[in-house]
Amino acid sequence: MQIAVLGAGSMGHGIAQVSAMAGHDVVLRDIEAEFVESGLEGIRENLQGGVDRDKLTGTEMEETIARIEGTTDLADAVSDADLVVEAVPEDMDLKQDVFSDVEDAASEEAIIASNTSSLSVTEMASALEHPERAVGLHFFNPPHLMDLVEIVVAEQTDERTEEFAVDYVRDVEKEDVVVRDSAGFATSRLGLVTGLEAIRMVEEGVASPADIDEAMKLGYGYPMGPIELGDHVGLDVRLHIAEHLREELGERFRPPQALRRKVRAGKLGKKSGEGFYVWEDGERAGMSGQWGEDDE
Ligand SMILES: NC(=O)c1ccc[n+]([C@@H]2O[C@H](COP(=O)([O-])OP(=O)(O)OC[C@H]3O[C@@H](n4cnc5c(N)ncnc54)[C@H](O)[C@@H]3O)[C@@H](O)[C@H]2O)c1
Numbered sequence: 697m698q699i700a701v702l703g704a705g706s707m708g709h710g711i712a713q714v715s716a717m718a719g720h721d722v723v724l725r726d727i728e729a730e731f732v733e734s735g736l737e738g739i740r741e742n743l744q745g746g747v748d749r750d751k752l753t754g755t756e757m758e759e760t761i762a763r764i765e766g767t768t769d770l771a772d773a774v775s776d777a778d779l780v781v782e783a784v785p786e787d788m789d790l791k792q793d794v795f796s797d798v799e800d801a802a803s804e805e806a807i808i809a810s811n812t813s814s815l816s817v818t819e820m821a822s823a824l825e826h827p828e829r830a831v832g833l834h835f836f837n838p839p840h841l842m843d844l845v846e847i848v849v850a851e852q853t854d855e856r857t858e859e860f861a862v863d864y865v866r867d868v869e870k871e872d873v874v875v876r877d878s879a880g881f882a883t884s885r886l887g888l889v890t891g892l893e894a895i896r897m898v899e900e901g902v903a904s905p906a907d908i909d910e911a912m913k914l915g916y917g918y919p920m921g922p923i924e925l926g927d928h929v930g931l932d933v934r935l936h937i938a939e940h941l942r943e944e945l946g947e948r949f950r951p952p953q954a955l956r957r958k959v960r961a962g963k964l965g966k967k968s969g970e971g972f973y974v975w976e977d978g979e980r981a982g983m984s985g986q987w988g989e990d991d992e
Pocket residue numbers: 702703704705706707708725726727728731782783784785786787794811812813814834835836837928929933
């Protein structure tokens with residue numbers, strides 16, 4: 697199958713990688729050549745990590761890379777695609793524009809999917825002349841390591857599209873959960889509740905971020921605590937989703953002031969080097985601010 701992935705950022709390059717690893721031909725598109733190159737470089741690094749851990753052979757790595765092409769040209773990316781997955785920034789107007797441009801350049805049969813983590817796929821689909829071919833494919837970060845893909849069925853999604861999405865997710869060896877299009881789907885909605893409440897607990901001085909995270913790991917079997925997860929996802933992304941869910945679902949998603957302050961200060965988590973934790977070379981290196989002394 698021919699797959700186009702739009703946006704070569706955190707998610708897009710990973711979706712391109714897992715698609716190519718399953719044997720599909722992939723075109724990865726971004727708006728600037730340097731973003732495409734950095735996405736391709738991310739794929740090489742992930743695959744090399746897999747080779748180093750004996751998860752795949754050097755030959756499999758080379759074959760996977762050979763199946764992925766990069767471009768900045770939308771028509772090049774989508775004209776032969778059976779499936780287009782957009783992973784551009786979380787902005788409804790942008791995503792609607794991308795959907796509509798894709799429909800103009802792609803075949804009539806192509807399935808058009810969004811990797812949105814919280815926006816309405818129904819609203820996105822309304823930008824299409826044939827909205828029945830739209831669906832949400834919500835991968836998790838990083839896509840090559842996370843097993844789940846939420847399949848988001850919009851109001852307009854038809855049976856053929858839903859079946860196509862289920863087959864694709866199983867084909868790339870992920871686990872599918874089908875959810876109806878509703879704010880935050882199943883995962884972002886529940887994940888955010890713990891993430892926001894954990895920050896409120898820090899604000900109230902209940903415990904340090906590291907202790908709250910440790911409590912949830914040891915007490916509830918979380919692989920990563922809710923505050924550290926926020927640093928991984930990006931605090932700006934978390935704030936944006938919280939504001940959206942507050943609008944859609946009510947005050948229980950009101951973002952805590954501490955989260956707003958971090959974002960205003962440019963402390964966005966792992967990607968900026970500091971959030972609730974300090975990050976060095978992609979690893980946790982201590983806690984930020986007043987908690988700085990008593991970590992690790
Ligand atoms: N980061 C996460 O943990 C995560 C998890 C699940 C889902 N998501 C969702 O995935 C989507 C992408 O998030 P991300 O974290 O990868 O963002 P990102 O900012 O890392 O990457 C987005 C990329 O899209 C590119 N882009 C912008 N406009 C474009 C266009 N018109 N065509 C092609 N590329 C374009 C940007 O240049 C950038 O490289 C969002 O909808 C987000 O909500 C993110």
